[in-house]
Amino acid sequence: MQIKATLVDAVRNRQAVLFAGAGISWQAIGFGGLHIRDQLGMQIERDYPGYDYRSRSVEEVCDEYLVLNDRIALVDRLAALIPQDRIPQPSHVAAVKSFRFIVTTNWDLLFESAYRQINQHYQVLSQDADAPMFSYDQHNLLKIHGSADRPVSLVATTEDxxxxxxxxxxxxxxxxxxxxxxxxxxxxxGLRDEHVRRLLSQIRRQRQQWTRKAFAVGFFDEVRTKLLASRQIEVIDADADEFLVELMKQAGIC
Known part of the structure; x- marks a missing residue:
């Protein structure tokens, strides 16, 4: 697998940050957002037999579950749906070895398990109150949508x-x-999160021609690839799990 020298060098020199989405956890967890939607939806359906949760998004079902119950019931139910005993993929291990800074929207605990597997000290930032803990001298896992082991931190509803x-x-x-x-x-x-898109747009406006090129690993169609390129994000057509392992090797990280 040919990986651009600039990316390999950035990882080797600890000048890169990994932004990980649900695609990196799919194989280990075994399901995605639609499963969570369906499990919540079936709970609602028990009281409202005509409820059509399959036509709704995860966010919409979370909104409605909250209205029918309460915030505590929602986040406890969501946290209970995320298995906390899954073994991390080789890509998770490669990621925690290669990157000092990992940002993720995932609720699962796979990165934490990977850190423990290699006996690497780390800190998790999953709520705003955790921000002062951030340190450039430590391995930081920024779980910007919360963490399953801290249900109150979960970001799930429209209001959130x-x-x-x-x-x-x-x-x-x-x-x-x-x-x-x-x-x-x-x-x-998928690069569709509103807050991340807003941040990237702000950085492009501020730095203009000095904006660093970013990279996105995945199988995007031609139109999506052109859209990302317009945002100075270069697509790397590769399997995410295989890519991270190979990137670690080419960067010379053991």
Whole structure:
């Protein structure tokens, strides 16, 4: 697998940040967002037999579950749906070895398991109050949509997303700093999250021709590839799991 020298060098020199999405966890967890939607939807359907959860998004079902129950019931139910005993993929291990900074929207605990597997000290930032813990001298896992082992941290409803810039301002500042000052590698991530898109757009406006090129690993069609290129994100057509392992090898990280 041929990987651009600039990306390999950035990883080798610890000048890169990994942005990981659900695609990197699929094989280990065994399901995605639609499974979570269906499990919540079936709970609602028990009280409302005419409820058509299959026509709704995950976010919409979370909104409606919250209205019919309460916030605690929602986040506890969501956390219970995420298995916490899964073995990390080789790609997770490669990621925690290769990147000092990992940003993820995933709720699962696979990165944490990978850190423990290699006996690497790390810290998790999953709520705005955690932002002061960030350190350039440590391995940092920024779980910007919360973590399953801290149910109250989960970001799931429309209100959560709409208020995110206010409720997670300090955490967003850390993410913005990482994205602005490092080569960014998106893996298993659809690049559709509103907050991340806004950050990237802001960085492009501020730095203009000095904006660092970012990379996105995945199988995107031609139109999506052109769209990402217009945002200075180069697509790497490769399997996410295989790519991270190979990147670690080419960067000479053991």
């Amino acid at each position: 997303y709409e208020n995110y810039a206010e409720t997670h301002a300090r955490l967003l500042d850390k993410v913005a700093d990482l994205l602005q000052n490092n080569t960014v590698l998106f893996v298993g991530y």
